[in-house]
Amino acid sequence: MDRVAKLxxxxxxxxxxxxSCCMCHAIKRLFYEQGVSPMIHELDEDSRGKEMEWALIRLGCNNPSVPAVFIGGKFVGSANTVMTLHLNGSLKKMLKDAGAIWL
Structure with missing residues (x-):
């Protein structure tokens, strides 16, 4: 849990x-298209990935546990939550407040 919070x-x-997750790919692309350069942690390519996945599940990421998005160090949610925030216009404000974008 500490490792996930630190990262x-x-x-x-x-x-x-x-x-290998298509929803993860879609969410990463959404952020890139917003002008954001997110830090990406591919759990299936990390030796401690399974451990981090369990920590994400304990945080509230349930089936599937990814994508798990953090903005400004705070857990935002998975693909459904991020897409909802994007569609209602809240995501852009969150990104500005976190310093991820300036426009």
Whole structure:
């Protein structure tokens, strides 16, 4: 849990992902298209990935546990939550407040 919290606070936007997950790919692309350069942690490519995945599940990421998005060091949610925030316009404000974008 401490490792996830530490990694999540290293950049304005942090995404825990799996390289084979299509929703993870879609969420990463959404952030890139917003002009954000998120820090990506591919759990399936990390030797401690399974451990971090269990920590994410304990945080509230349930089936599936990824993508798990953190903005400003705070857990925002998974793909459904991020897409909802994007569609209602809240995501852009969160990104500005975290210093991930300036526009």
């Amino acid at each position: 999540a606070s290293q950049k304005a936007v942090v995404i825990f992902s799996k390289s």
